Structure formats: C-alpha cells, structure tokens
Amino acid sequence: MKKLFRSGEPFIWLTGGALGGSLIMILGLILLIAVNGLGFFWPSDVALLTLADGSKAMGQIWNREAIPTPGEAERSVEHRLQIHVGNRELYGQDFRWIDEARIERREWPEQTVLLERREWGSFYGFIREVRTEGRAVAQGSSDEAWNAMLPLLDRARALWNEVRALEKGPMGEIYRRQERNRLAVRRVRLRHGSEEEIQRLLKESEAWGDKYRRVSEEIGRLRSEMNRSAVILETAQGETKEIPLSMIVRAIRPNALGVLGKCRVYAQRLWEFASGDPRESNTEGGIFPAIFGTVMMVFIMTLAVVPLGVLAALYLREYAKQGLLVRIVRIAVNNLAGVPSIVFGVFGLGFFIYLIGGSIDRLFFPEALPTPTYGTGGILWASLTLALLTVPVVIVATEEGLAAVPAELRQGSLALGATKFETLRRIVLPSATPGILTGMILAMARAAGEVAPLMITGVVKLAPTLPVDGTFPYLHLERKFMHLGFHIYDVGFQSPNVEAARPMVYATTLLLLVIVVGLNLAAIGLRNRLRRKYHSTAF
Amino acid sequence: MVKIKMPKVQEALAVTPALPPERAAPSPAEGVPPSDFVIRIRNLNLWYDGTPALHDVTLDLPRCKVTAFIGPSGCGKSTLLRCLNRLNDLIDGVRMSGSIHVSGQDIYDPFVDVTELRKRVGMVFQKSNPFPKSIFENVAYGPRIHGVRNRSDLDAIVQKSLERAGLWNEAKDRLNRNALELSGGQQQRLCIARALAVDPEILLMDEPCSALDPVSTAHIEELFFDLKTRYTIVLVTHNMQQAARASDRTAFLLQGRLVEVGSTRDMFTNPRKSETQDYITGRFG
Numbered sequence: 073m074k075k076l077f078r079s080g081e082p083f084i085w086l087t088g089g090a091l092g093g094s095l096i097m098i099l100g101l102i103l104l105i106a107v108n109g110l111g112f113f114w115p116s117d118v119a120l121l122t123l124a125d126g127s128k129a130m131g132q133i134w135n136r137e138a139i140p141t142p143g144e145a146e147r148s149v150e151h152r153l154q155i156h157v158g159n160r161e162l163y164g165q166d167f168r169w170i171d172e173a174r175i176e177r178r179e180w181p182e183q184t185v186l187l188e189r190r191e192w193g194s195f196y197g198f199i200r201e202v203r204t205e206g207r208a209v210a211q212g213s214s215d216e217a218w219n220a221m222l223p224l225l226d227r228a229r230a231l232w233n234e235v236r237a238l239e240k241g242p243m244g245e246i247y248r249r250q251e252r253n254r255l256a257v258r259r260v261r262l263r264h265g266s267e268e269e270i271q272r273l274l275k276e277s278e279a280w281g282d283k284y285r286r287v288s289e290e291i292g293r294l295r296s297e298m299n300r301s302a303v304i305l306e307t308a309q310g311e312t313k314e315i316p317l318s319m320i321v322r323a324i325r326p327n328a329l330g331v332l333g334k335c336r337v338y339a340q341r342l343w344e345f346a347s348g349d350p351r352e353s354n355t356e357g358g359i360f361p362a363i364f365g366t367v368m369m370v371f372i373m374t375l376a377v378v379p380l381g382v383l384a385a386l387y388l389r390e391y392a393k394q395g396l397l398v399r400i401v402r403i404a405v406n407n408l409a410g411v412p413s414i415v416f417g418v419f420g421l422g423f424f425i426y427l428i429g430g431s432i433d434r435l436f437f438p439e440a441l442p443t444p445t446y447g448t449g450g451i452l453w454a455s456l457t458l459a460l461l462t463v464p465v466v467i468v469a470t471e472e473g474l475a476a477v478p479a480e481l482r483q484g485s486l487a488l489g490a491t492k493f494e495t496l497r498r499i500v501l502p503s504a505t506p507g508i509l510t511g512m513i514l515a516m517a518r519a520a521g522e523v524a525p526l527m528i529t530g531v532v533k534l535a536p537t538l539p540v541d542g543t544f545p546y547l548h549l550e551r552k553f554m555h556l557g558f559h560i561y562d563v564g565f566q567s568p569n570v571e572a573a574r575p576m577v578y579a580t581t582l583l584l585l586v587i588v589v590g591l592n593l594a595a596i597g598l599r600n601r602l603r604r605k606y607h608s609t610a611f
Numbered sequence: 612m613v614k615i616k617m618p619k620v621q622e623a624l625a626v627t628p629a630l631p632p633e634r635a636a637p638s639p640a641e642g643v644p645p646s647d648f649v650i651r652i653r654n655l656n657l658w659y660d661g662t663p664a665l666h667d668v669t670l671d672l673p674r675c676k677v678t679a680f681i682g683p684s685g686c687g688k689s690t691l692l693r694c695l696n697r698l699n700d701l702i703d704g705v706r707m708s709g710s711i712h713v714s715g716q717d718i719y720d721p722f723v724d725v726t727e728l729r730k731r732v733g734m735v736f737q738k739s740n741p742f743p744k745s746i747f748e749n750v751a752y753g754p755r756i757h758g759v760r761n762r763s764d765l766d767a768i769v770q771k772s773l774e775r776a777g778l779w780n781e782a783k784d785r786l787n788r789n790a791l792e793l794s795g796g797q798q799q800r801l802c803i804a805r806a807l808a809v810d811p812e813i814l815l816m817d818e819p820c821s822a823l824d825p826v827s828t829a830h831i832e833e834l835f836f837d838l839k840t841r842y843t844i845v846l847v848t849h850n851m852q853q854a855a856r857a858s859d860r861t862a863f864l865l866q867g868r869l870v871e872v873g874s875t876r877d878m879f880t881n882p883r884k885s886e887t888q889d890y891i892t893g894r895f896g
C-alpha cells in the first residue's frame with residue numbers, strides 16, 4: 073500500500089481527475105447554456121389540449137416535470153406540463169401548468185397560427201377572418217385565409233419599417249437639430265452675443281419646424297395605411313381578438329411546417345435575435361444594441377489601456393532605477409488587479425463623471441446645464457473605468473515581455489551606436505509585442521465580462537440610440553449604452569415577466585460567451601502572427 | 612564605395628597627437644612605430660561593485676593588426692574589451708580609473724558622444740545575436756540608425772558588408788528572409804557584416820567562435836586576414852591555437868593584470884614570463 077503511494081500512481085490519478093473534473097464542469101456549463109439558449113428559437117409544434125372539464129388550452133409545451141408530493145418524493149409519478157399559452161392580454165400570463173392526468177386529448181391542428189407581436193407577446197389561435205379597410209378578404213381557418221393574409225402582412229411590415237426608418241432617420245435628425253439650435257440660442261444669450269445671431273438661429277429652428285410637420289404628416293399617412301388590415305383570431309377557448317397586421321413581427325403555422333421550414337424560421341429568429349432591437353422591455357426581440365455596446369466599449373477600453381499600460385511598463389522596467397521604490401510600485405500595481413471591480417466603478421463615478429465630466433460640461437457645454445452632457449454616465453467613462461481596472465494586467469504582461477527580450481539583442485543594438493531610445497523602439501518593443509498582446513488579450517477578456525462598475529458609469533437598460541450613428545460627429549462617446557452582461561442581469565432579474573424571459577437570458581449569455589471568445593481568438597490570432605514574425609517563443 | 616559621414620573632429624584627431632610624456636607606453640612594441648597605435652590604454656583599473664576586475668592595465672594596440680587577448684576564464688578579457696566601446700557603461704556599479712584613447716581621443720571624456728564612439732568601434736559578441744528581422748534589415752540597421760535613408764545607398768552598404776563578412780554568396784538570394792533561419796556560423800558572420808556596415812575603424816570580437824563548429828570557425832578565422840587590411844581587430848579567445856593562427860600580437864591577462872604583451876610568434880615560442888609559459892603549455896586555465 074505504502075509502496076503504491078510512493079510510486080506516485082495515485083497522484084497521477086488525482087491530477088488527471090482534477091483536470092477531467094474541471095473540463096467536465098466547463099463543458100457542462102457551455103452545454104447547458106447552449107441547449108437552453110439555442111432551443112429557444114426552435115418553432116416547436118403547438119398542442120391543442122382538451123381537459124377533463126371540457127375546457128381547452130393551446131400552446132407550445134416548454135417543460136414537463138414531476139409533481140412534487142410532500143413526503144413521498146420517490147413515489148410521485150404524476151407529471152405536469154408547462155404550456156406557453158401566450159395571449160397575454162386575455163389570460164394575464166404567458167404560461168400555464170397543466171397536470172397530465174387532467175388532459176383528455178392532445179391534438180396538433182395544422183391551422184394553428186402563432187403570431188409574434190410587437191406588443192403583448194405571442195398569440196396562439198385560428199384565423200377567423202382577414203380584413204382590409206373594414207371588409208373581409210377571407211374567412212375561416214383554411215389555407216386560403218392564411219395565403220390571403222401573407223401578402224397583406226408583408227405590405228404592413230414594409231410600411232412599418234418605413235415609419236420606423238422615418239422616425240429614426242429624418243425625425244431624429246430634426247429633434248437633434250432643434251435641440252442643438254435651442255442650445256445655441258442659449259449659448260449666444262449666455263455670452264451676450266448679437267441679437268441678429270439669435271434671430272438667425274430662431275429662423276433656422278422654424279425651418280426645421282416646417283420640416284418636422286412635413287415628416288410627421290408623412291408618418292401619419294403611412295400609419296393609417298398600415299393599420300388598414302387586420303386579422304381576427306379565435307383562441308382555443310373561443311374568444312376572438314382583432315390584431316392589426318402592422319403589430320405582427322412574424323406569423324407562422326408551426327404544425328404545418330416541415331423540418332426545412334422550421335429550420336428557416338429558426339435561422340430567421342436567430343438572426344433577428346442577433347441583429348434586431350429589443351421589444352417588450354427586453355424580454356423579446358433582438359439584442360443588437362447590447363452587442364454593439366459591449367464590443368465598442370471593449371474596443372475603446374483597449375485603445376485606452378494598451379498605450380497607458382505599455383508606457384507605464386516601459387518606464388517601470390526600462391527607465392526607473394530598480395530599487396525599493398520600484399518594487400513597492402510593482403507590488404501595488406499587482407494588487408490593484410485584485411481590487412473588487414465595483415470599487416473602480418465608484419472611482420469612475422467620482423473622478424471621471426463628476427470631476428472630469430462635470431468640468432467639461434461647465435467649460436464646453438454651459439448652455440445645456442443643468443442637463444449634463446459629459447457629467448453623466450456614458451460609454452467613454454465606462455470604458456476608461458474599465459481601462460483603469462485592467463491596466464495592471466497590461467503592465468504586468470508588458471513587463472514580462474520586456475524582461476524576456478534577450479540582453480544580447482539590446483547590447484547588439486547599442487554596440488552599433490544606437491541610443492537607448494532607438495534600441496527600445498526598434499528592437500525591444502517589437503520583440504515584446506507578443507507579451508504586450510498577451511496583456512491586451514487578458515485585459516479584453518476581463519473587461520468584456522465585467523458588469524458591476526458599468527452599472528454606475530453609463531450602462532442602461534434601454535438606450536434609444538447607438539453610440540455611433542449618422543449624425544455629426546458620428547461617434548457619440550457621451551451617450552449611454554447597452555451591455556450584454558447588464559442585459560442578462562436586467563432581463564433575468566428585473567423584468568416583469570421572468571418566466572418568459574428565461575430563454576432570453578440563456579441566449580444572451582451564450583452570445584456574450586461567443587463574443588468574449590471571438591474577441592480573444594482575434595487577439596490571439598494577431599499575436600501568433602506577430603510571434604511568427606519575431607520568432608519569439610517566450611510566451 | 613559608400614562612405615558614412617564622419618565628423619570633422621575625428622578626422623583631425625586621426626593624426627594621433629602626442630600623448631603626455633608621463634603616459635608614454637613603458638614598453639613600446641618592437642617593430643611598430645608609435646603613431647600606429649590606434650588604441651592606447653593607460654593605467655586602467657576597473658571595479659564591479661567594489662570588486663576589482665582590472666588592475667593597472669597599460670596597453671597599446673596597433674592599427675590594422677589582429678591583437679588577441681588570451682587568459683583563463685574570468686581574468687577580465689571581456690571586461691577590458693567592453694571598456695573599448697564603453698559597453699561597461701550599461702552595467703550598474705562599475706567604477707574605473709585610468710584612460711583610454713582611441714585615435715587620439717580620450718573616449719571617457721565627458722564630452723564624448725558614445726554613439727559616435729560605438730560607431731567607430733564595432734563589436735561582435737560571443738553568442739551570435741542577429742535581430743529578429745530580415746538579413747537585409749540586420750545589416751541595414753546600423754546605417755539606418757546613423758541616418759542613411761536612400762535605398763540604393765543601403766543596398767550598396769549591405770552588399771559590401773556581406774561581401775567583406777564572406778556571407779554575400781550564401782545570402783544574396785535570401786536577403787528578405789529572417790536572419791534566424793541562418794546557421795550558427797552564418798549568423799555570426801551576419802553579426803560581423805552588421806558591425807562592418809557602420810564603417811568602423813576597430814572591430815572588437817569577444818570569443819566569436821566559441822559557439823561554432825570547426826568549419827565555421829575556420830571560415831571566420833580566414834576572414835581576419837582580409838579584414839585586418841582595413842580594420843584594427845581585437846580578438847578575445849581562450850583558444851590558444853586560434854590566437855596563434857589568427858593574431859599578430861597577443862596580450863596575456865591573468866586575474867585582471869596584463870602579464871605580457873608582444874608579437875604572437877615571440878609569445879608562443881619564447882614567452883618572457885613564467886605564468887605565460889605555464890598558461891600556453893596548458894598547465895592552468
């Protein structure tokens with residue numbers, strides 16, 4: 073026994089087991105998230121259930137679980153189903169639990185229609201009538217009615233998109249112009265500028281007002297056209313409901329779809345999720361603004377942290393006299409990486425937002441006060457806060473990179489008559505690039521997953537605009553933004569409809585993972601290319 | 612031939628002004644007129660953090676000859692060599708006294724431009740250290756640093772340097788390949804070419820062949836015969852045969868002191884000091 077222990081065999085098993093355990097945990101985590109997140113988009117069949125009391129329920133079966141009987145845990149053989157019944161305005165909630173024992177009959181009628189709506193969630197029912205301008209085009213739940221609805225639906229969707237484009241484009245532009253003009257007038261007044269200037273600005277505002285009236289008329293026209301067609305649905309229980317076609321995002325008949333058709337719907341929904349705007353307080357629709365915000369924040373953070381960290385490391389390693397002081401600074405920097413991130417958030421709030429942002433507002437945007445411009449959370453301040461949080465990582469990695477550059481290379485350069493600066497710039501820094509990039513990768517990975525400090529430095533639940541758009545100056549660093557990590561928190565814990573939002577949480581988490589891994593892979597690829605270039609194997 | 616611009620002062624000083632009388636070499640080497648000594652070391656002492664490494668070294672090195680420094684490991688050969696291009700400046704805690712004149716200029720004068728000095732006094736290291744760049748960029752590195760921008764000038768310098776280092780025929784078709792793809796001996800010749808590219812007067816070589824195979828070593832030793840027509844070479848070696856084959860004069864150091872210096876033939880056939888005799892015949896070191 074003792075001999076066996078001394079041979080180290082059990083130790084090998086222990087180490088292997090530890091590694092295996094970790095791998096299984098990570099794989100399990102990813103699998104759980106992937107299954108829950110990706111399953112959400114699949115248009116599964118809609119069941120029509122007839123219950124023992126004669127009532128009916130219709131919806132997608134999302135879950136099946138054993139009914140817990142107190143005290144008799146192992147003997148509970150009864151199961152119940154979680155049905156996504158939708159029709160929120162009628163039933164008040166999206167889900168129903170139904171005991172399997174109460175179900176008399178299950179049917180899968182082909183005519184069942186599933187509508188995804190812009191408001192009120194999904195609707196399950198059968199078509200009773202399709203109408204435009206008050207008269208019926210088709211009736212009954214037949215294919216004919218379905219086919220009559222589709223072109224009308226396309227038309228309504230096109231109109232809706234047009235309205236949306238007008239609202240986001242010209243309308244938004246007009247709002248911003250008028251706001252800018254209003255502020256310009258105030259600025260001129262604050263500085264006791266000329267009355268002519270003010271008159272000119274007011275005239276300009278009026279011109280924009282005219283434009284506003286024209287655009288809003290156009291929008292009104294489109295809206296009324298859009299609302300001309302509607303569909304009347306009958307639920308499983310027999311209630312009828314009229315739904316304007318313009319309110320419908322997608323209409324499908326899941327039971328009538330083949331596998332290929334379902335795959336198409338699946339791809340569409342996945343694409344909508346990745347590229348669309350959120351609906352229904354983030355529990356439906358897409359998360360594109362959050363993806364955009366996350367990636368952009370990481371990029372700004374990287375742009376800020378890499379130069380800062382590299383310069384600091386250069387001074388620390390190459391120029392500072394190595395001694396007690398430098399050792400203390402180094403230890404302090406390393407420990408900075410362990411400070412809870414919310415502390416950095418508080419610092420960002422106090423320093424960047426109130427102090428720096430407040431000063432910028434007083435100096436450059438006095439006309440907008442008391443409404444803050446930079447003196448409130450925004451993507452710039454959030455990025456800089458995270459840059460501060462991750463700068464120790466970059467410093468440490470860069471220092472290691474610099475230390476790994478062979479002394480012979482430096483001497484070779486110096487012996488040719490190069491100055492220390494030239495040697496640093498042309499020999500040392502290029503050779504240390506892989507190390508610097510390692511620091512960058514670690515910093516990006518950390519920043520992409522950080523949420524706490526963002527919550528007080530500029531992340532919001534729903535941002536009306538992206539930080540980049542078509543209006544001058546195109547890049548709006550003062551704007552608030554959305555973030556995947558915060559989105560997960562918000563949807564999962566703050567939404568009014570937690571049950572319905574749960575799949576969104578998984579899907580968003582999966583996407584966050586994909587983005588973090590993607591950013592890392594990109595950076596690692598870059599590093600490997602450089603490493604090949606410099607033949608360095610130190611990292 | 613492309614000539615890198617040299618400052619006027621240096622040309623003026625190249626005539627070697629007379630040294631102060633008390634500094635005159637105690638034992639001028641026979642057969643060499645005094646004005647032909649490019650490097651004059653006087654009473655050089657050096658301490659690393661207070662530990663003496665060189666003790667009262669006084670030595671003259673003649674122009675366009677190969678001078679070998681021999682001695683057991685740790686006797687201060689590399690230290691003495693690094694004094695000649697002030698590479699010791701990089702080491703913390705070095706203190707020194709005495710003087711070194713290169714072409715008549717006191718190189719430890721506070722007004723000396725160290726980069727200019729290092730351009731005149733090139734160095735090749737024990738371990739070949741090509742930069743992780745292309746062959747071309749390695750050789751062009753020095754000229755670029757010293758302000759040569761014109762591509763055709765650079766091309767000419769690179770070719771000439773590689774030719775002088777005996778690497779041109781092997782490298783001419785792969786100038787843009789990474790220098791680290793070359794063999795060890797080729798890398799060392801590349802380092803020589805790189806040193807030659809800034810057009811130095813003096814080449815310091817610190818055991819340039821110690822990491823090389825015999826064929827590469829022979830190759831580099833052959834180079835010395837060509838190179839010494841233009842450059843003054845200082846060769847540190849602990850290989851006695853190499854010193855005997857390749858050098859014109861030999862200086863023997865022991866524990867930081869200069870024991871004996873003279874023409875290589877005399878030194879190896881008829882050493883004056885018994886320590887030299889012992890070392891050469893292999894009794895220690």
Ligand SMILES: Nc1ncnc2c1ncn2[C@@H]1O[C@H](COP(=O)(O)OP(=O)(O)O)[C@@H](O)[C@H]1O
Pocket residue numbers: 659664682683684685686687688689690691702
């Ligand atoms: N950077 C240094 N710091 C402290 N001592 C050194 C350093 N370099 C060399 N020495 C010491 O100086 C002495 C001479 O070294 P060196 O000139 O390298 O000898 P050699 O090249 O003849 O083998 C040795 O005792 C060595 O330990």
Ligand SMILES: [Mg+2]
Pocket residue numbers: 688689690817
């Ligand atoms: Mg040595």
